[in-house]
Every structure is written in C-alpha cells, then in structure tokens.
Amino acid sequence: MPQKRFHSVRLEADKCxxxxxxxxxxxxxxxxxxxxxxxxxxxxxxxxxECIRVCDYHAKVAVTDPLETIxxxxxxxxxxxxxxxxxxxxxxxxxxxxxxxxxxxxxDAFEVARGADVVSRAIRERLKNPDIPRPVxxxxxxxxxxxxxxxxxxxxxHIVDVRQPMEVAAMIAKREFARxxxxxxxxxxxxxxxxxPAKVTAIRNPIGHPTSAVDGAISVLEIYGxxxxxxxxxxxxxxIETASDLGVGWARSGGECNAVCPENSMSVDGIENCIQVLExxxxxxxxxxxxxxxxxxxxGCVGGPLNFENNFVAKASIKRLASRDPDxxxxxxxSMMTKYNLYDSDQIRPNSAMKLDEDLIEAMRKMDAIxxxxxxxxxxxxxxxxxxxxxxxxxxxxxxxATRLDCIHKMREQLRIMAQQMVDLAQMxx
Amino acid sequence: MAILLEKSFPVEAGAYSTAGEASTxxxxxxxxxxxxxxxxxxxxxxxYEVELNLVIHSLGGTLTLLVDPEKVTLISKxxxxxxxxxxxxxxxxxxxxxEEARTLGFGAGMGLPNMKxxxxxxDIQSEVGVGTTITMSFALA
Numbered sequence: 062m063p064q065k066r067f068h069s070v071r072l073e074a075d076k077c078x079x080x081x082x083x084x085x086x087x088x089x090x091x092x093x094x095x096x097x098x099x100x101x102x103x104x105x106x107x108x109x110x111e112c113i114r115v116c117d118y119h120a121k122v123a124v125t126d127p128l129e130t131i132x133x134x135x136x137x138x139x140x141x142x143x144x145x146x147x148x149x150x151x152x153x154x155x156x157x158x159x160x161x162x163x164x165x166x167x168x169d170a171f172e173v174a175r176g177a178d179v180v181s182r183a184i185r186e187r188l189k190n191p192d193i194p195r196p197v198x199x200x201x202x203x204x205x206x207x208x209x210x211x212x213x214x215x216x217x218x219h220i221v222d223v224r225q226p227m228e229v230a231a232m233i234a235k236r237e238f239a240r241x242x243x244x245x246x247x248x249x250x251x252x253x254x255x256x257x258p259a260k261v262t263a264i265r266n267p268i269g270h271p272t273s274a275v276d277g278a279i280s281v282l283e284i285y286g287x288x289x290x291x292x293x294x295x296x297x298x299x300x301i302e303t304a305s306d307l308g309v310g311w312a313r314s315g316g317e318c319n320a321v322c323p324e325n326s327m328s329v330d331g332i333e334n335c336i337q338v339l340e341x342x343x344x345x346x347x348x349x350x351x352x353x354x355x356x357x358x359x360x361g362c363v364g365g366p367l368n369f370e371n372n373f374v375a376k377a378s379i380k381r382l383a384s385r386d387p388d389x390x391x392x393x394x395x396s397m398m399t400k401y402n403l404y405d406s407d408q409i410r411p412n413s414a415m416k417l418d419e420d421l422i423e424a425m426r427k428m429d430a431i432x433x434x435x436x437x438x439x440x441x442x443x444x445x446x447x448x449x450x451x452x453x454x455x456x457x458x459x460x461x462x463a464t465r466l467d468c469i470h471k472m473r474e475q476l477r478i479m480a481q482q483m484v485d486l487a488q489m490x491x
Numbered sequence: 492m493a494i495l496l497e498k499s500f501p502v503e504a505g506a507y508s509t510a511g512e513a514s515t516x517x518x519x520x521x522x523x524x525x526x527x528x529x530x531x532x533x534x535x536x537x538x539y540e541v542e543l544n545l546v547i548h549s550l551g552g553t554l555t556l557l558v559d560p561e562k563v564t565l566i567s568k569x570x571x572x573x574x575x576x577x578x579x580x581x582x583x584x585x586x587x588x589x590e591e592a593r594t595l596g597f598g599a600g601m602g603l604p605n606m607k608x609x610x611x612x613x614d615i616q617s618e619v620g621v622g623t624t625i626t627m628s629f630a631l632a
Contacts, residue, residue: 215532217528340511340515340518343518344511344536415522415523416524417523418525421525421560421631422560425495425496425524425558428496432498
C-alpha cells in the first residue's frame with residue numbers, strides 16, 4: 062500500500078453537499094463524489110487548489126499553520142511571498158509590509174523575492190547548458206511540477222533542478238540572521254507567507270530534496286487583517302528593500318521569464334492552459350522555445366486561492382511596486398551562488414497514479430474492458446455517478462471502485478427492463 | 492504476439508480545429524498503460540506529425556493505434572491523393588504544404604523525416620490516386 066501522503070487541500074465533510082463543481086474542475090481527476098460527499102484520491106491530488114476556488118459551500122480548505130506556531134521558535138522570520146505586496150491597494154512601498162510583519166510578531170522579514178533573484182541567476186546559468194532538454198521548465202510552481210509527475214512523466218527531465226525561491230530565501234535568511242545576532246540557526250524558525258496550498262505541501266513534502274529549509278507556512282488570509290491594520294503605521298525605509306524589481310516581478314505570471322530568459326520563453330497561467338501547452342511541448346511542437354514558466358493559478362502567484370485581493374488588481378499593484386528601477390537587474394553577488402545549496406539533490410520521479418496496472422498485459426485487458434463499457438455509456442458526463450466523466454466512470458468500474466448501476470442512466474435502463482418483465486409476468490395467462 | 496489493444500481515429504482533411512485530438516487521446520491511453528517515458532516521447536512526436544499530415548496533405552483517413560506486449564504501432568491510412576515521389580517526400584526540407592498550412596507554422600518539410608527518426612521501424616507505401624499508408628512501430632523493450 063502506498064504511504065499516506067500529506068496534502069494541504071482537505072475536505073470539510075459536513076459542509077460538502079456532494080455537488081459536481083470540484084469534480085469537474087480537478088485537473089488530475091482526483092475527486093469522486095460518493096455517498097453525497099466528495100472524496101479526494103490521495104495519490105492523484107496535486108494540491109493546486111482549483112477545488113477550493115470553485116466550491117460554493119467552502120467545503121474545500123487548505124491546511125496551513127496558525128500564526129501562533131511561530132512561538133515554537135526563539136527567533137521568528139517571516140518570508141513574504143512577493144505576491145503578498147499586491148494585496149494592499151494603497152501600499153506605497155514594500156518596506157512597509159516588511160515592517161508591518163515585524164509589528165505582528167516576527168523578529169525579521171526576509172523577502173522571498175530576494176530568493177527569486179538568486180534562483181533567477183542560477184536558472185540563467187543552467188540555460189547555458191545545451192544538454193538540458195528544451196524547453197527548460199520552471200520548478201517554481203509546485204502544482205505544475207506535480208501535474209507533470211502525474212500527467213506528463215515524459216517531461217520530467219525538462220524541469221530545472223534549481224530550488225524554489227522560498228527555499229533559497231529560508232537558507233539565506235537563517236544564515237544571515239544567525240551571524241548578525243550571534244545565535245544558532247536551529248533556534249530560528251522561517252515561515253513562508255503563502256498564497257497557495259501547493260507551497261504548504263511543498264514544505265511538508267518537498268520534491269527534489271529531502272527536507273525543506275522552511276519551517277512552516279501561514280496563509281495570506283490568516284494574517285491579512287492584522288497586517289492591514291499595522292500597515293497604517295508601518296514606517297517606510299527603502300534601505301531594507303533588498304530584492305530587485307525582477308525578483309518582486311515573480312509574483313505575477315511572466316515575471317520569472319522576465320528575470321531568467323526574456324527571449325524565447327513562454328509564460329502560461331491557469332492550470333488548463335498549462336496542460337494544453339505541455340501537450341504541445343510533449344509533441345515537440347514548440348521548437349526553438351528555451352524556457353517555459355507555468356503557473357497553476359490565473360495571473361500567477363497573485364492568483365493563489367489563499368490571497369485576499371483579486372488577481373488582476375494584485376497584478377497591477379505588483380507592476381507599480383516593481384518599477385523602482387528603470388533598468389532593473391538581479392540583486393545577487395557571485396559568492397551567493399556558491400555559498401548556498403541552490404540545486405536539487407534528488408531526481409524527480411513520475412507519479413504512477415494514472416496507470417491502470419503495474420503489469421502491461423493486465424493494463425491492456427483493463428483498457429479493453431474500459432473501452433467496451435465506455436461505448437455503452439451515454440456520454441453526458443453528468444457526474445451523477447460520482448465520477449467526473451463517463452470515461453473515468455468506466456475506469457472506476459473496471460478498477461472495482463464503482464458498479465455499473467451507479468450510472469443513473471444504466472439504472473433507468475435496468476428498471477425499464479424489470480418493469481417490462483413485471484408487466485409480462487402479470488399478463489401471463491394461466 | 493497477439494494484439495491486445497486497438498483503437499482507431501478518423502481524421503478529416505483540413506480539420507485544423509480538431510487536429511491533435513487523436514494524438515492527445517493516444518498519449519493518454521499509453522500513459523494509462525504505463526508505457527515507458529522514453530517510448531512515450533517518441534510516439535508523441537511521431538503521432539502528432541502523422542496526424543497533422545493527414546489533416547494537411549491527405550483527403551482524409553484513419554489513424555490506428557495498436558499495442559501488443561512488444562511494441563506500439565501507429566498506422567496512418569488515407570484515401571489519397573498519394574505521393575508521386577516518396578524518396579523526394581522523405582527529404583528534409585521538402586514540403587508541398589499549401590499556404591494555409593504554412594501560415595499556421597507547418598510545412599518545414601520535417602514531418603516524414605521526423606517520424607522516421609522517432610520510430611523503431613518505419614514503412615511508407617503510396618500510390619497516386621489511391622492513397623498512402625504509413626506504418627510505424629516503437630519497440631517497448
């Protein structure tokens with residue numbers, strides 16, 4: 062049996078009405094509705110948060126750390142995702158957010174955008190290596206990395222082996238704080254202020270490296286109120302803004318491309334759009350493309366489901382805040398590149414949750430049975446059976462997770478036959 | 492070895508709006524069967540090329556996927572117009588794609604050579620006025 066995986070995305074069963082909203086939107090067909098409530102198939106869920114966004118009853122939630130968690134550490138550092146800056150309409154200055162974070166209980170705030178500066182440079186270096194298959198695919202959005210593991214396993218070796226900005230930010234933040242204050246690194250807790258559940262999962266269950274340098278994740282929504290009220294009095298001090306405009310730009314779709322490889326690159330946002338373009342990459346239809354940045358959320362990280370602000374509004378704010386420099390460049394020294402472990406140590410493995418069977422011949426038999434059953438189904442994709450489509454229903458039946466009469470149309474057919482049999486029986490003459 | 496799986500997809504001439512759908516379904520099927528990523532990569536490229544060939548150059552035809560324990564086979568069979576000079580058609584850079592196809596970014600003359608490069612075995616038979624059949628197999632081991 063596969064080990065129980067950690068997922069940030071969860072169901073609050075008592076709120077679920079068993080409708081088909083999330084069922085239809087899940088990009089990995091990881092949801093089923095059985096006994097009038099949704100079930101998430103652990104092995105398939107990529108924690109993208111699409112279901113959280115579409116659930117009208119707020120039955121899908123993201124598990125994040127409460128703010129009190131930071132008290133477990135003697136020294137607490139906030140790692141604000143750059144998308145956090147886009148959440149406040151009248152924000153003049155990034156330093157205000159950093160100071161407000163200190164006012165709500167952190168000893169320091171270290172910009173993840175500065176991690177993005179370092180990561181950008183590392184990816185630029187990687188792009189000089191012609192042996193990495195093109196296009197090189199960004200590793201920044203953990204939902205996209207997991208999507209590739211599940212649905213595009215043949216593209217895994219395109220994923221760049223550079224860690225995410227929050228990982229790099231946590232490493233630098235801890236070392237710099239420890240040195241400056243003469244304390245031990247293990248006394249410091251680094252907390253990512255997260256726009257999405259995928260990052261929470263990436264901290265608890267990292268891909269590409271065994272453990273995360275980040276100690277917890279607090280959602281933007283959790284601290285939004287506190288932070289807004291502190292922002293009113295937060296002092297401006299531009300000397301504490303250390304990330305470049307390019308690093309801050311990572312908050313929105315296209316920002317990473319801009320920082321890494323402005324030419325021959327493509328940025329795609331929204332998970333369905335990403336799937337379409339990944340299909341094209343798989344078919345080698347995008348010849349000449351060097352870099353692909355995919356974000357599961359519309360607009361990029363500013364569109365994360367744990368944000369407060371509308372993603373278009375946030376995107377405009379980010380654009381305004383990241384225009385301090387007319388000709389921006391990454392803020393990263395050469396020594397940074399060797400001082401920290403910026404690269405993945407483990408190979409990313411395919412996720413075989415979509416496989417019908419480990420044995421090829423058995424898988425082919427199942428496929429054949431699926432085709433035969435599918436041909437008999439109405440093709441309405443109504444979701445009444447609890448599977449997202451007639452096709453997945455056929456798969457579920459063949460895999461033993463559903464029965465034919467779970468299809469109400471099949472059931473009706475059966476009832477008609479039985480009713481006719483009863484009529485026939487009643488009319489039989491002695 | 493007996494063929495354990497067979498799926499056929501009709502492909503219409505000039506139907507750009509649905510072009511690539513057969514390839515997407517074929518890829519999904521192979522992923523569900525757990526075909527290795529190495530083979531998947533080759534099939535993906537060849538499959539899309541051959542499907543697009545049917546759309547761009549043929550008068551319509553069928554794309555068939557066959558899977559047995561040893562190999563994946565793709566057969567593209569069309570109803571014309573047929574290729575007058577196969578050797579020339581197999582040359583890199585040679586293309587008879589029309590203006591419409593070129594505007595859409597096709598017609599680089601790499602289709603057939605690309606298919607041959609990606610397949611383990613490649614065969615093309617064509618008769619003008621009758622049609623073209625392309626058979627490609629991809630070894631699983």
